Amino acid sequence: MVGPGSTTAPSNGSVVVSTRFTLMFEVFAEMNTTSPVCRWSELYGEHGWYLISVQSVSDQHTRGISCTHSVDKAPVNSYIPLLVAFAILVAVTLMYFLGSFVSKLQCTEEYCHLLQHKCCFLVFHHDNSASESTRTEVGKPKRRRLLSLDTFRGLSLTVMVFVNYGGGGYWFFEHTPWNGLTIADLVMPWFVFILGTSVALAFSAMLRRGVTRIQLLRKMMWRTIVLLAIGVFFLNYGPADGPLSWSWARIPGVLQRLGFTYFTVALMQTCFSVKDVEKYQNGNWWAPVREIVLYWPEWIIIAVLETIWLCLTFLLLVPGCPRGYLGPGGIGDDGKYPNCTGGAAGYIDKWLLGEDHIYHYPTCKELYKTTQPFDPEGVLGTINSVVMAFFGLQAGKITLLYRKQPLSILKRFLIWAVLLGIISAILTKCTQNEGFIPVNKNLWSLSFVTTLSCFSFILLGLMFYVIDVKNWWGGQPFIYPGMNSFFVYVGHSILGSYFPFNWEMKFPDSHAEPLFQDLLGTSLWVFVAYFLYRKKFFLKI
Structure with a gap:
C-alpha cells in the first residue's frame, strides 16, 4: 500500500473475482490497523x-x-440463455395443453372417427385422462395409484439430474457453500420425503395383500443391502479412477444415506403399522388425530433420534473447537476456527470413518478456503434424514387414512406445512446466519429438515389437488422418470461423462453451450424413462 507522503512507486495488479456472490472490499492504510479507509x-x-x-x-x-x-x-x-430456454419450455408446455384441449372437442373426435385414423385417435386421446392412461399402461390395481407422488418424485429426479450435470454453470443450480438454500439443495430432501411417503403406501398395500411382517422385514433388508452395495462399490468411482482402492474409497454417499434412511423408516412401519385403521374413524376423542396417536411408538423413536442429534451437535466436545459450532471453518468466522469444518458432524465422521474415507471437496472449500474433509452425507446428518423421511411417512399415512376425503388430506398437509414453517422461523430467526440453528444442507440441520418438509407438504398437496383430485394434469413428463427413478438415477450417474450427455465444449466459459448440454442430457433421460414406460419396464429392487 502506498500511504500519504510515501515515495514508493505505485503498482498495478489484476485478480479474478467470483461473480456468484456479493463481494465486500476493504482497503487499509497500514498492515496493523483495524479500521479500513475504504469499504464497499x-x-x-x-x-x-x-x-x-x-x-x-x-x-x-x-x-x-x-x-x-x-x-x-x-x-x-x-441470464439470456436461461431466459431463452425458459421461453422454449413455456411454449412447449402451452402447445401441449392446447393440443390436449383441442383433442377433447367434439368436432375433433368426430373428425378422427370420420377419417378412421387409429393413430390419430391414439395421439389425441393418450393424455385425455391421466388416471386411465396409467391404469391402462401399468395395469388395473384395486386402488388407484397416487400419480402426484410419482410426479413429485420425477420432478425431484429431473432437477437432480440437471444440477448433477452442471446446471448450465449457474450458481443457483449449485449447492450453497454453507448456510442458505439454492435450487440444488431442494432435490435430495424432496427425494427423502417421497421415500417416506412411498414406504407408507407400499407397506400398507402389501399388508392388505396378506404379506407377513417377516416377509416385509426380508424385503426391506434386501433392498437396503442393494442400495448400500451400489452406493459403495458401484457409484463410488469412475472409469478414470482406475481400480477401486480401499485406501481412498468414500464410505458415505447419496445411496448409502437413502439406504439407511429407508431401513429405519421401513423398520418402524413394519413393526408398528396398523392393518385395520377404518375402525378408528369414529368413537374416539382422538379420532381426528389418529394418524399420530395410532403410531405413538414411532414418534417416541423420532424424538429420541432428534434428541441424540441435538446433544451430539451442541454438547459434544470437539478438540480445538467451541461447543455447538456449526460453521464452515477455514477463513469463516474471521479464521478463528480453521480446522472445525462442520463442528461435531465433521469430527464424528473423521473419528468413525477416517479422513481418507469421507468427501474431500465439500462445497465450502472454495469460498472458505477449508483444508478439512467434510462429508455432506455423513453419519450425524443421516439422523435428520430419517426425521425428514418420517415427515414423508406422515404424509403417506394421512393419504391412506383420508383417501376418500381429499379436502381433509389438503387441510392436514397445510397444517403440517404451517407448523413446520413456524418451527423453521423460530430456529433461524428468519435469517440466513444469525438463528439458533441455520438452514444448512451440508449439516442437514434441524431447520433445514423442517423448512424442506414444509416445502414438500405444500408441493405434494398442490400436485395432489391438480393431478389426483381435479385431473387437470397427468404429470407428464415428470411421471415417467418418477416411475423408473432407480434406473434413471444410476444410469445418469454412470453415463454422465459420456456422449451424448457430455462432450468437449467449444465455449465452456459461456452459459449457452453448458446449458444446452445439461438440458439435452436431462431431456434424454426423461425420454429414456418415457420409452421404458411405454414398454412397461420398471426397475425395482
Whole structure:
C-alpha cells in the first residue's frame, strides 16, 4: 500500500473475482490497523473488467487515501440463455395443453372417427385422462395409484439430474457453500420425503395383500443391502479412477444415506403399522388425530433420534473447537476456527470413518478456503434424514387414512406445512446466519429438515389437488422418470461423462453451450424413462 507522503512507486495488479456472490472490499492504510479507509460491496457481472484505483490524496484541505472504481468493459448478460430456454419450455408446455384441449372437442373426435385414423385417435386421446392412461399402461390395481407422488418424485429426479450435470454453470443450480438454500439443495430432501411417503403406501398395500411382517422385514433388508452395495462399490468411482482402492474409497454417499434412511423408516412401519385403521374413524376423542396417536411408538423413536442429534451437535466436545459450532471453518468466522469444518458432524465422521474415507471437496472449500474433509452425507446428518423421511411417512399415512376425503388430506398437509414453517422461523430467526440453528444442507440441520418438509407438504398437496383430485394434469413428463427413478438415477450417474450427455465444449466459459448440454442430457433421460414406460419396464429392487 502506498500511504500519504510515501515515495514508493505505485503498482498495478489484476485478480479474478467470483461473480456468484456479493463481494465486500476493504482497503487499509497500514498492515496493523483495524479500521479500513475504504469499504464497499458489489455483485460483479460475468466477463466484465473493473478498475479499482487507490490513491494518496494530499492538498491544503485534505490528506489521506481515496478509492474509486469504474467499469472498463461491461459484463455480459449471463441470464439470456436461461431466459431463452425458459421461453422454449413455456411454449412447449402451452402447445401441449392446447393440443390436449383441442383433442377433447367434439368436432375433433368426430373428425378422427370420420377419417378412421387409429393413430390419430391414439395421439389425441393418450393424455385425455391421466388416471386411465396409467391404469391402462401399468395395469388395473384395486386402488388407484397416487400419480402426484410419482410426479413429485420425477420432478425431484429431473432437477437432480440437471444440477448433477452442471446446471448450465449457474450458481443457483449449485449447492450453497454453507448456510442458505439454492435450487440444488431442494432435490435430495424432496427425494427423502417421497421415500417416506412411498414406504407408507407400499407397506400398507402389501399388508392388505396378506404379506407377513417377516416377509416385509426380508424385503426391506434386501433392498437396503442393494442400495448400500451400489452406493459403495458401484457409484463410488469412475472409469478414470482406475481400480477401486480401499485406501481412498468414500464410505458415505447419496445411496448409502437413502439406504439407511429407508431401513429405519421401513423398520418402524413394519413393526408398528396398523392393518385395520377404518375402525378408528369414529368413537374416539382422538379420532381426528389418529394418524399420530395410532403410531405413538414411532414418534417416541423420532424424538429420541432428534434428541441424540441435538446433544451430539451442541454438547459434544470437539478438540480445538467451541461447543455447538456449526460453521464452515477455514477463513469463516474471521479464521478463528480453521480446522472445525462442520463442528461435531465433521469430527464424528473423521473419528468413525477416517479422513481418507469421507468427501474431500465439500462445497465450502472454495469460498472458505477449508483444508478439512467434510462429508455432506455423513453419519450425524443421516439422523435428520430419517426425521425428514418420517415427515414423508406422515404424509403417506394421512393419504391412506383420508383417501376418500381429499379436502381433509389438503387441510392436514397445510397444517403440517404451517407448523413446520413456524418451527423453521423460530430456529433461524428468519435469517440466513444469525438463528439458533441455520438452514444448512451440508449439516442437514434441524431447520433445514423442517423448512424442506414444509416445502414438500405444500408441493405434494398442490400436485395432489391438480393431478389426483381435479385431473387437470397427468404429470407428464415428470411421471415417467418418477416411475423408473432407480434406473434413471444410476444410469445418469454412470453415463454422465459420456456422449451424448457430455462432450468437449467449444465455449465452456459461456452459459449457452453448458446449458444446452445439461438440458439435452436431462431431456434424454426423461425420454429414456418415457420409452421404458411405454414398454412397461420398471426397475425395482
